[in-house]
Amino acid sequence: MYDNRLSGYLYIAPFLVGLATFTLFPFLSSFLLSFSDYQLQDPVEQARFLGLGNYIQMAGDDTFHGSLGVTFLYVFLTVPLKLAFALFIAFVLNFKLRGIGFFRTAYYVPSILGGSVAIAVLWRYVFAGDGLINQVLVWAGGEPLNWLGEPAYALFTIVLLRLWQFGSAMVVFLAGLQNIPTDLYEAATIDGAGKARIFFTITLPLLTPVIFFNFIMQIVQAFQEFNGPYIITGGGPLKSTYLLPLMIYEEAFKYFNVGYAAALSWVLFIIIALFTIIAFASAKYWVFYGNEREEGE
Amino acid sequence: MAKGRVLLRGVVKSFGATDVIKGVDLEIAPGELTVFVGPSGCGKSTLLRLVSGLELPTGGSIMIGDRDVTLVHPSERGIAMVFQSYALYPHMSVAENMGFGLKIAGLPKALIKEKVAKAAETLQLTPLLDRKPRALSGGQRQRVAIGRCIVREPDVFLFDEPLSNLDAALRGQMRVEIARLHAKLGATMIYVTHDQVEAMTLATRIVVLNAGRIEQIGAPIELYCHPANLFVAGFIGSPRMNFMDGIVEGAEADSVNVRLNGATLRLPRYDADVKRGNKVTVGIRPEHFRVGPTAEAAEEPAVEFDAVIDLVERLGGETLAHLRMPSLSDGVLVVKISGDVALRIGTGLRVGVRLAQCHLFDADGRAVGAPASRVAPVAA
Amino acid sequence: MSLITRPRPDIAWIGRVNALLRYGVLIGVGLVMLYPLFWMVAASFKPNHEIFGSVGLWPQEPTMDGVVKGWRTGTEYSFATYLLNSFAFIIPKVVLTVVSSVLVAYGFARFRMPGKQLWFALMVATILLPKSVLLIPQYLMFREFGWLDTYLPLYVPCAFATDGFFVFMVVQFLRGIPPDMEEAAVIDGCNSLQVLWHVVVPVIMPAIISVALFQFMWSLNDFLYPLIYLSSVGKYPVALALKMAIDVTEATAWNQVLAMSTIALLPSLIVFFLAQKYFVEGITSGSVKG
Numbered sequence: 001m002y003d004n005r006l007s008g009y010l011y012i013a014p015f016l017v018g019l020a021t022f023t024l025f026p027f028l029s030s031f032l033l034s035f036s037d038y039q040l041q042d043p044v045e046q047a048r049f050l051g052l053g054n055y056i057q058m059a060g061d062d063t064f065h066g067s068l069g070v071t072f073l074y075v076f077l078t079v080p081l082k083l084a085f086a087l088f089i090a091f092v093l094n095f096k097l098r099g100i101g102f103f104r105t106a107y108y109v110p111s112i113l114g115g116s117v118a119i120a121v122l123w124r125y126v127f128a129g130d131g132l133i134n135q136v137l138v139w140a141g142g143e144p145l146n147w148l149g150e151p152a153y154a155l156f157t158i159v160l161l162r163l164w165q166f167g168s169a170m171v172v173f174l175a176g177l178q179n180i181p182t183d184l185y186e187a188a189t190i191d192g193a194g195k196a197r198i199f200f201t202i203t204l205p206l207l208t209p210v211i212f213f214n215f216i217m218q219i220v221q222a223f224q225e226f227n228g229p230y231i232i233t234g235g236g237p238l239k240s241t242y243l244l245p246l247m248i249y250e251e252a253f254k255y256f257n258v259g260y261a262a263a264l265s266w267v268l269f270i271i272i273a274l275f276t277i278i279a280f281a282s283a284k285y286w287v288f289y290g291n292e293r294e295e296g297e
Numbered sequence: 298m299a300k301g302r303v304l305l306r307g308v309v310k311s312f313g314a315t316d317v318i319k320g321v322d323l324e325i326a327p328g329e330l331t332v333f334v335g336p337s338g339c340g341k342s343t344l345l346r347l348v349s350g351l352e353l354p355t356g357g358s359i360m361i362g363d364r365d366v367t368l369v370h371p372s373e374r375g376i377a378m379v380f381q382s383y384a385l386y387p388h389m390s391v392a393e394n395m396g397f398g399l400k401i402a403g404l405p406k407a408l409i410k411e412k413v414a415k416a417a418e419t420l421q422l423t424p425l426l427d428r429k430p431r432a433l434s435g436g437q438r439q440r441v442a443i444g445r446c447i448v449r450e451p452d453v454f455l456f457d458e459p460l461s462n463l464d465a466a467l468r469g470q471m472r473v474e475i476a477r478l479h480a481k482l483g484a485t486m487i488y489v490t491h492d493q494v495e496a497m498t499l500a501t502r503i504v505v506l507n508a509g510r511i512e513q514i515g516a517p518i519e520l521y522c523h524p525a526n527l528f529v530a531g532f533i534g535s536p537r538m539n540f541m542d543g544i545v546e547g548a549e550a551d552s553v554n555v556r557l558n559g560a561t562l563r564l565p566r567y568d569a570d571v572k573r574g575n576k577v578t579v580g581i582r583p584e585h586f587r588v589g590p591t592a593e594a595a596e597e598p599a600v601e602f603d604a605v606i607d608l609v610e611r612l613g614g615e616t617l618a619h620l621r622m623p624s625l626s627d628g629v630l631v632v633k634i635s636g637d638v639a640l641r642i643g644t645g646l647r648v649g650v651r652l653a654q655c656h657l658f659d660a661d662g663r664a665v666g667a668p669a670s671r672v673a674p675v676a677a
Numbered sequence: 678m679s680l681i682t683r684p685r686p687d688i689a690w691i692g693r694v695n696a697l698l699r700y701g702v703l704i705g706v707g708l709v710m711l712y713p714l715f716w717m718v719a720a721s722f723k724p725n726h727e728i729f730g731s732v733g734l735w736p737q738e739p740t741m742d743g744v745v746k747g748w749r750t751g752t753e754y755s756f757a758t759y760l761l762n763s764f765a766f767i768i769p770k771v772v773l774t775v776v777s778s779v780l781v782a783y784g785f786a787r788f789r790m791p792g793k794q795l796w797f798a799l800m801v802a803t804i805l806l807p808k809s810v811l812l813i814p815q816y817l818m819f820r821e822f823g824w825l826d827t828y829l830p831l832y833v834p835c836a837f838a839t840d841g842f843f844v845f846m847v848v849q850f851l852r853g854i855p856p857d858m859e860e861a862a863v864i865d866g867c868n869s870l871q872v873l874w875h876v877v878v879p880v881i882m883p884a885i886i887s888v889a890l891f892q893f894m895w896s897l898n899d900f901l902y903p904l905i906y907l908s909s910v911g912k913y914p915v916a917l918a919l920k921m922a923i924d925v926t927e928a929t930a931w932n933q934v935l936a937m938s939t940i941a942l943l944p945s946l947i948v949f950f951l952a953q954k955y956f957v958e959g960i961t962s963g964s965v966k967g
Contacts, residue, residue: 007788007869008784008787008788008789008790008793009784009790010784011780011781011783011784011785011788011869012780012781012784012785012796014777014780014781014836014837014838015777015781015784015796015800015837015838015844016796017837018777018834018836018837018838018839019796019799019800019803019837019839021834021837022811022815022834022837022839023803023806023811023839025814025818026810026811026813026814026815026818027806027810027811027814029814029817029818030810030811030813030814033813033814044817044821089702089703089706092699092702092703093699093703095695095696095699097696097699097700097703103703103707104957105950105953106707106710106711107706107707107710108953108956108957109711109714109946109949110710110711110714112894112945112946112949112956113714113898113942113945113946115895115898116897116898116900116916116941116942116945117898117900117915117916117917117919117920117941118919118937118938118939118941118942119938119942121919121920121923121934121935121938122713122714122717122935122938124923125717125931125934125935126713126716130729132712132713132716132732135729135731135732136732139732164710171957175957216805220804220805220807223807224807224808224809226809226900226901227898227900227901230900231900231920245807245809248809248812249809249812249901249905252812252813252816253905258813258817261813262813262814265807265809265810265812265813266810268807268809268810269806269807269809269810272805272807276805349864350864351860351863351864370863370866371863371864372863372864372865372866372867373866376864377864378860378861378864380857380860380861381857382855382857383857384855384857384858384860384861385858385861386858386861386862386875386876386879386880387858387879387880388879388880397862397865397875398864398865398866401865401866401867401871401875402866445861445865449865
């Protein structure tokens with residue numbers, strides 16, 4: 001720790017400049033834009049103040065209502081499922097087994113690749129009419145399904161794409177599990193606690209910080225999913241996969257309704273902010289920080 | 298010429314609202330090995346870091362040699378420092394570690410090599426010069442850390458609990474090496490430790506710190522024999538000094554009568570500034586009791602009391618007996634006895650208190666009066 | 678458990694079943710997860726009719742047709758152009774991210790300064806801030822700069838530590854390292870920049886590599902930003918080219934499309950397998966140690 005305040009600020013200066021230029025300024029600008037009728041092709045000076053116009057329009061916009069509903073459905077499906085699955089596999093892996101490193105790597109690969117266009121493309125072919133899934137279904141004696149053409153199934157395919165990337169959350173859970181000192185388990189066993197009891201009284205409480213971290217990250221990411229619906233389904237069929245980030249993109253860059261898109265993005269921001277605030281506010285009731293240390297001088 | 302002299306005047310250090318050092322005045326003479334001791338959190342490490350320049354004081358001034366270095370960069374103070382964690386650069390070889398400071402100073406490579414080789418020889422590190430720190434044992438790492446200091450040829454060496462990461466055997470060995478190094482280099486050294494054995498064996502002078510203040514400064518034996526206050530009395534010496542509460546019954550020019558739990562002791566004390574009725578504390582070290590008849594028994598006035606054995610800790614060469622002596626105190630007193638005496642819990646014992654070895658402290662914890670042994674011996 | 682030196686037979690039996698169950702789950706899940714990837718690679722070497730014909734992996738009639746035509750992409754440029762385009766902005770992006778993140782993290786982790794808590798909190802908040810709320814004004818800003826259809830909007834912000842996640846990662850790593858070594862370097866005569874270069878950078882190299890690798894992967898996968906900023910096909914990175922090539926090729930030539938996807942994934946896969954331990958360290962350092 002150095003006392004020299006000036007050089008401290010010199011080191012964080014790039015961040016401060018970046019924060020002002022590329023974060024705070026755009027952040028406030030989009031807030032202002034959301035009250036305007038600004039069109040992408042016009043000079044910025046032509047933007048007209050609309051008051052709450054965009055937000056009023058939103059109240060009556062069925063596309064927006066649909067998109068909002070689909071977005072919530074998508075988040076509420078993916079986040080709990082992904083976390084539960086990641087936790088489950090982490091438990092299976094957290095055992096003295098040979099080849100753990102291999103499985104951990106294998107499960108992690110989809111997380112590395114999952115965001116890419118190539119995987120989204122692959123997904124299209126896996127779920128296509130005569131794609132891999134349907135071939136397997138037919139081979140197993142079932143009926144092929146119209147995965148990408150049927151509104152009920154289309155969302156399911158992009159949910160699966162995110163679940164497929166459970167590896168990064170799993171690696172974090174696994175590290176958290178391995179951080180729990182074994183003498184705690186031994187002490188509990190000597191105290192006569194059974195397996196289930198140990199899980200609920202030791203493992204789970206000590207894992208809550210990691211669960212909390214994963215939960216926040218997954219929520220924030222899921223609300224921003226763009227590549228999947230854009231490439232795999234294009235938002236369809238019948239807007240059944242028209243997630244809010246996709247709608248924002250199309251309003252701004254396809255229909256040039258920048259003002260309206262900015263208002264949509266602020267709604268998305270407020271939703272994410274609310275979830276984050278609730279999570280952080282509730283953290284003190286359920287997140288257990290065992291070894292809190294004071295920051296040493 | 299005051300090369301190697303360190304002078305602190307009114308040094309104060311706060312971190313935010315917490316005052317860690319609350320005004321320290323201290324002069325360290327050239328060539329001294331001064332040890333800072335105190336319980337954890339007393340500010341001893343902070344004081345050392347203030348001398349090093351890693352922390353800057355909130356108030357006061359620091360001089361090294363004839364220079365005011367209060368605001369001078371650490372590398373320009375003529376100091377070198379050994380850290381508790383060794384703080385070797387993990388990606389550099391031993392030779393690179395030792396020569397890094399010279400390299401930063403822009404010395405020619407040949408000269409660096411020569412100086413490193415010379416320091417390595419002093420510390421028997423020559424065969425290890427090409428190794429990385431992770432390939433060294435704890436003791437070797439510590440020697441490299443010391444070597445890094447020697448290469449800089451500092452006026453003042455600073456040691457921040459340098460031995461606390463070593464095991465007991467190695468600690469003893471390194472302690473001797475540091476003492477030899479001090480004798481050989483004759484440089485000023487400041488040494489921080491919480492281990493009083495290290496403090497007693499190494500120090501020319503000990504500075505006892507408590508809660509950011511100096512409690513007492515003195516040669517090791519002086520602190521042991523004449524602690525200035527209750528804190529130093531309790532901190533220096535192991536096992537800890539026994540304390541007994543008492544009330545002054547009367548004070549004369551050469552003695553003080555103190556009423557304890559059930560008995561009155563007549564302690565030889567000159568010019569004690571106490572009055573009848575004052576609350577005082579009498580202290581006596583475990584090794585200053587007398588059990589059984591011994592050769593010096595006749596020469597020194599001792600008063601014998603009944604004791605009951607509460608607990609026995611056998612250390613081999615000696616034994617610590619925890620005794621109940623209701624005439625002296627409600628609590629348990631620890632007495633050091635030679636290891637071959639048969640002791641059984643619950644049995645009785647006669648224990649002598651050597652009056653000349655007793656310490657007396659007033660209600661504020663300050664030592665009272667001149668002890669008998671400091672005054673010219675008077676024929677009994 | 679270690680008190681029992683020789684396990685009783687029934688305990689040993691339970692242990693074996695337990696291990697067997699675990700392996701079963703792991704292998705089953707692994708197969709289902711990775712099969713589509715294997716299928717994609719295999720399909721790159723199959724003729725089209727064979728891809729629809731069977732669920733098996735091994736090509737009956739192996740052919741390089743898909744790979745060769747896929748490499749040509751059916752657009753006016755070959756895949757090589759798109760790969761080079763990707764690297765043209767990813768390399769500056771990675772370098773700038775590493776430099777700015779390390780400088781800022783060093784400032785946050787090692788200096789006392791007023792207002793630090795506030796700035797650090799704001800940095801963490803930017804990690805959680807949805808990118809779409811910044812997207813439109815950033816686009817307008819870069820349009821004013823005249824940077825549209827250049828790579829500048831893609832990497833210039835990285836020079837200013839705009840990815841809070843990476844700063845956070847390095848800060849967490851630095852917090853785990855006692856500052857003694859740096860103090861020794863100060864006594865050895867280093868100023869703070871020399872301490873950073875001679876001591877901190879070598880010591881936090883694993884974190885730096887993690888940052889570089891994650892930024893590399895994410896940039897390679899990034900689709901939305903190139904999509905809005907780049908308009909000339911000749912400047913397209915792999916991600917955009919792939920999407921375009923599919924729109925061109927679409928229904929008929931599956932083997933070409935899947936071969937292109939395979940090629941597009943290769944850089945990520947190679948980097949991942951060369952340096953997988955840094956990914957695990959990187960992703961866990963932000964969550965577990967904190």
